[in-house]
Amino acid sequence: MRVRLIQFQRLERRRPGGWQCDFGRPDPIDCGVGQGLRQAGILGIAGSLRRGSYNQAALCAAKSLVPENSEIDLFPLDGIPLFNEDDEKRPPSSVVELKKRIRSANSVLIVTTEYNCSIPGVLKNAIDWASRPHGDSAWFGKSAAIMGASPGAIGTARAQQHLRQIFVALNLLLLNTPEVVIADAAHRFNEDGKLIHEPTKELIRELLKNLVDFTRRISSAPA
Numbered sequence: 001m002r003v004r005l006i007q008f009q010r011l012e013r014r015r016p017g018g019w020q021c022d023f024g025r026p027d028p029i030d031c032g033v034g035q036g037l038r039q040a041g042i043l044g045i046a047g048s049l050r051r052g053s054y055n056q057a058a059l060c061a062a063k064s065l066v067p068e069n070s071e072i073d074l075f076p077l078d079g080i081p082l083f084n085e086d087d088e089k090r091p092p093s094s095v096v097e098l099k100k101r102i103r104s105a106n107s108v109l110i111v112t113t114e115y116n117c118s119i120p121g122v123l124k125n126a127i128d129w130a131s132r133p134h135g136d137s138a139w140f141g142k143s144a145a146i147m148g149a150s151p152g153a154i155g156t157a158r159a160q161q162h163l164r165q166i167f168v169a170l171n172l173l174l175l176n177t178p179e180v181v182i183a184d185a186a187h188r189f190n191e192d193g194k195l196i197h198e199p200t201k202e203l204i205r206e207l208l209k210n211l212v213d214f215t216r217r218i219s220s221a222p223a
């Protein structure tokens with residue numbers, strides 16, 4: 001118990017806003033928040049700002065489940081202000097950075113929380129910013145995969161359906177399978193936010209492999 005408390009204090013010190021992907025391993029995973037893509041790869045965005053978020057934890061887990069030669073870089077949504085159309089032609093620097101990072105990634109992985117049977121406002125807000133101004137959407141034609149975690153039995157299935165609908169409107173090219181719906185999250189992650197459910201890890205591994213294959217296929221498809 002004492003060890004656990006010490007780990008939490010260390011996590012808090014490193015990033016008050018959430019998991020650092022340092023789950024007490026001797027060789028901690030560096031989530032790479034804000035470091036930019038080292039290899040062209042996947043940009044990961046989690047739709048929760050909550051300290052101890054299951055969705056941030058799922059995204060951290062995904063970082064260690066990517067296929068060889070791929071990488072997930074993270075973009076935390078903490079610094080994105082509320083969207084105001086008055087400002088869309090001169091967006092805040094956090095939004096400029098978000099759009100830049102989406103554009104330079106080969107694909108995106110969105111890990112959504114479910115709030116009131118839909119996606120959380122913080123995620124929709126970021127999606128809206130990056131889609132504007134009209135004609136300058138960073139999402140257009142980008143390949144994408146989605147997943148999500150919740151403590152309940154439905155595991156964000158309804159939020160993911162709404163996200164799919166939004167992505168059609170944005171012309172994001174969405175991977176269809178597998179559906180990664182992480183229900184009963186309290187038992188699939190441990191107290192340190194580490195994903196401990198092997199079948200879920202396998203599913204995320206498959207999702208990421210499919211995303212990388214899909215992205216390669218669509219970018220090398222003959223005209």
Ligand SMILES: Cc1cc2nc3c(=O)[nH]c(=O)nc-3n(C[C@H](O)[C@H](O)[C@H](O)COP(=O)(O)O)c2cc1C
Nearest residue numbers: 048050053054055056113114115116117150151152
């Ligand atoms: C405003 C609000 C609405 C919620 N609605 C749902 C819901 O519709 N479906 C669901 O499975 N969980 C719902 N929850 C519970 C969230 O799934 C749970 O808080 C989850 O841990 C949030 O994701 P996070 O861990 O990534 O922060 C809701 C929570 C809040 C605060």
